[in-house]
Amino acid sequence: MIGRAAQGRPWIFREISHYLESGTHLPPPTVAEARAAIAEHLDDHYHFYGEAGGVRIARKHLGWYTKDLAGGDAFRREVNAVETIAEQLAAVHRFFDSLADAGERLEYRASSAGHRRRFHRIRRVTARIATG
Numbered sequence: 001m002i003g004r005a006a007q008g009r010p011w012i013f014r015e016i017s018h019y020l021e022s023g024t025h026l027p028p029p030t031v032a033e034a035r036a037a038i039a040e041h042l043d044d045h046y047h048f049y050g051e052a053g054g055v056r057i058a059r060k061h062l063g064w065y066t067k068d069l070a071g072g073d074a075f076r077r078e079v080n081a082v083e084t085i086a087e088q089l090a091a092v093h094r095f096f097d098s099l100a101d102a103g104e105r106l107e108y109r110a111s112s113a114g115h116r117r118r119f120h121r122i123r124r125v126t127a128r129i130a131t132g
Contacts, residue, residue: 002016002125007064008061008063008064008065008066008067009064009065010037011029011033011037014026019130020129020130023130027105028105028106028107028108029105029106030104030105030106031096031099031100031103031104031105031106032100034065034096034106035092035093035096035100038062038065038092038096039089039092041058041061042054042058042061042062042088042089042092045057045058045061046058046085051084051085052083054085055082055083055084055085055088058088059076059079059080062075062076062079062088062092063076063079063080066095068108068109068110069099069106069107069108069109070099070102070107070109071095071098071099075091075095078091079091079092
C-alpha cells in the first residue's frame, strides 16, 4: 500500500514508524535534509549510469521529489531540459535555495484529488496497523 507514496519521499517510512509508535505526525523533513538526501541519490545515479544516462534517469526521480512542493512544476520543466550533471546540480541547488528562503521545512501542497485519496488511504492503513 505504501510503494508509490515512497517515490520521492524516502522519509515516509520514518514518518509511519513514528506515527505507529506515538500516534502523532512528524513534521516534514528540513530543506537541508532533503537536499542532502537528493544530492547523495544523484551522485549515486551519476556514478552508476554515467553523465548522459544519469542525468536522464535522474529526471524522473527529481520529478517525484518535487511533485508536491511549491515551484516544483517550473523546476521540473527546467531540469528536464538540461543535459549535463553541472546544469542539473545547479538547477537542484537553485530550487532548494528558494525553498530554504521560504522556510526551514519542506511544505507539501495537495496537488490533486488522487493525492488526497492516497494520503487518506495511507492514514487508514497506518491506523489499522496501529490498532492491531
